[in-house]
Amino acid sequence: MTERFKKYLEEAFHVIPPTKAAMDYRKATLVTLEEYAQDCRIKGVTDEDAIYNLAIESLGDFKATLIAFNDDLTNKPKRDLKKTLVKSGIACAVLAIIAVYLALSATGVVSWGASWLILVGAILLTGIAVLETIAVKIAKRRTFIVPRLANACALILAFVLAYLLALIAFGNPRYSYFTFLIMVVSVLGIDLILAYLTKSKLAIIETVLYLIIAAALIYVMCGISGALAWHPGWLLPACAAIGGIGIAVFALVRKSQKKNAPRVKKNEIAPTAQDDSYYTEW
Amino acid sequence: MAKKQKLTAELWDKMQYLFRNYYDRMVHAVLYYDGLIDVAILKDVLVGTTEKVPVLHSSFHDSVINPYWVVEDYSVNDILTVKEVDKALLEIEIENFITQCIPVTDNVQFRMAIFNSEGKSTLCMIVNHMCFDGGDFKYFLKRLAANYTAAANGAPIIDIKTGTRSYDQVYTKLDDEDKEIARNLYKNISQVKDAHYFPLTPDSDQDKSMINRCKIDAETFSKFRKIGKHYGVTVNDLMLAVYMHSLYEYGEYPATDTVTIPCMVDLRRHIEGGETAGGLTNHTGFMQCSVEGVGKNINETLVKVLQSVRKSKHDKFMGLYSLPLLKLAYTILPYYISEIAIKIGYLNPLIGMSNIGLLDPEALSLNGLKPYDGFMTGAVKYKPYMQLALTSMNGELTMTIAIRGNHEDRLGVQKFFEIIKKNINQFIEDNAQYA
Missing domain, CATH: 3.30.559.30 (Nonribosomal peptide synthetase, condensation domain)
Structure with missing residues (x-):
């Protein structure tokens, strides 16, 4: 049988140039045919001619497959070219950013004291893009811890960038450091939304913690800025903590109620089964 | 008192130690011989083999940073048990022996038993999986047999591999x-x-x-x-x-x-x-x-x-x-x-x-x-x-x-x-x- 397969392949492969890749493909196809024949024998086919024909048929339009294989080989350098182009594009972008930075700084359009943000901003934006790409790619595998962490890191970078921009645009305004307090509230808040969207088992605990942390930070910001008196402003985190505990207790009670609720057996005879109304009930 | 020698815990030692959460870390073998094993020769071979493979007479020390083995003193009695048993009880004795678990802190990491019954010996051995796997267990038993044969024929030279235990x-x-x-x-x-x-x-x-x-x-x-x-x-x-x-x-x-x-x-x-x-x-x-x-x-x-x-x-x-x-x-x-x-x-x-x-x-x-x-x-x-x-x-x-x-x-x-x-x-x- 192997010899028959070899003979078939030797002839078939004449349609494409005799490359090293074609030889490897020919050897791999022989293994595929032999394995197909083995499967046929185990399934109970005893006629060797029938096995041979079935195996060859399993290759489909083999001539077309071979031509496609060869085309793919010749197109491969194009793919390599695409890779090279992407790499060159990245290198060009880096050089362009450096050139813009030097040009704007040297000509005095932007002072040296502010233009550094062009470089730092580019690095931060690249970081955000990379982290979000990682988050999306891994999330596709239905695992969410790494994506959530990556997303949080990307948000932190975004806040750092925003802070630096504000610093340069407006000098160092009063309470600018609040950006980092708001950052904690935002990062945790968005992560909490993601926890619910991804059905995290710890979402309730995260909600309680979020309420306490967010309320405490808002209380601090309001207290410092004078928007809210320290007293009775302290009621805000206290109420958030009580509210959080209330949510947790409510969630636990609901969970236990669900657990204890009698299960409706799907194969139980319906109460209306005795009369025809069962069949007309929708 | 001389400081005890330490051995590196290799990647697989640590992995097998982690597996304690899923199984008892022992590998088992039982061989039924058609005659009596000479215990004196076996003891010599066991000591010779154990001396050549330090991990077999070492205790494992868990550590927060990096665990390690410490080479321990031992005697052949820590390894080998010899017992005359009634044929009716042989399988129970075997089961009892091979289902035991050697703690990682023991001075020896393998144990052997010879159960003699009606002129036949049954050799049972258990070994900590952290020391070696089934593949090397087979090798160990083959070397044990070859070294026993050599010792019985007046050539008591222990031949067993003693190289690196590294995973790579x-x-x-x-x-x-x-x-x-x-x-x-x-x-x-x-x-x-x-x-x-x-x-x-x-x-x-x-x-x-x-x-x-x-x-x-x-x-x-x-x-x-x-x-x-x-x-x-x-x-x-x-x-x-x-x-x-x-x-x-x-x-x-x-x-x-x-x-x-x-x-x-x-x-x-x-x-x-x-x-x-x-x-x-x-x-x-x-x-x-x-x-x-x-x-x-x-x-x-x-x-x-x-x-x-x-x-x-x-x-x-x-x-x-x-x-x-x-x-x-x-x-x-x-x-x-x-x-x-x-x-x-x-x-x-x-x-x-x-x-x-x-x-x-x-x-x-x-x-x-x-x-x-x-x-x-x-x-x-x-x-x-x-x-x-x-x-x-x-x-x-x-x-x-x-x-x-x-x-x-x-x-x-x-x-x-x-x-x-x-x-x-x-x-x-x-x-x-x-x-």
């Missing part, structure tokens, strides 16, 4: 390009989303370690192999198919469900020099066998098994996946944290198979005294994990399932063995023209 020997057969690829195989192959369990009772106080055994007689096994030879498949493939088929039947899994069984792979196939290279250690990987539904008969299931295992068989890096990931975790993180991280990422297979293979009576003969029967098996799995281990000797196949369970579990496993035997016989009947 598995790259020695690869060329530079493949080595580079293999060292970057970070894929976590333990992450199989298969929730099928082998039916066992819930944990209870009555649970104890047990090694359940079942034999396939030489005639049946010979026919079974002959059919396999006709189809060009290995005993491993055949047994995987029968095992899969029997699992669907015993576990009452829906016929269209996907079931995955990891099959242990001896990574010495990748090592220059094979089993004699390096030192006594673990070199075991996984080969996943996944079938999308059971066949109508064993032949159909066999085709499904083959279609799955071929992917691994054609892969020149078979079994080498995840090693770089483990190495990375143990390198960049303190041991305590790396163990937590690995535990999170590692999914211990619920159902497994280990084909330990042939036990050669010639190679295991002690100065001409041949074993007429015997088996080897892996660690005793804790619920819900289980593994079927296979060894063959003198043409017979011994199946073992080592679990912690109660009487009900034992009955369940025996029922499962009966299903496997029934399916083997059915396969032979269906393919009688080739047997």
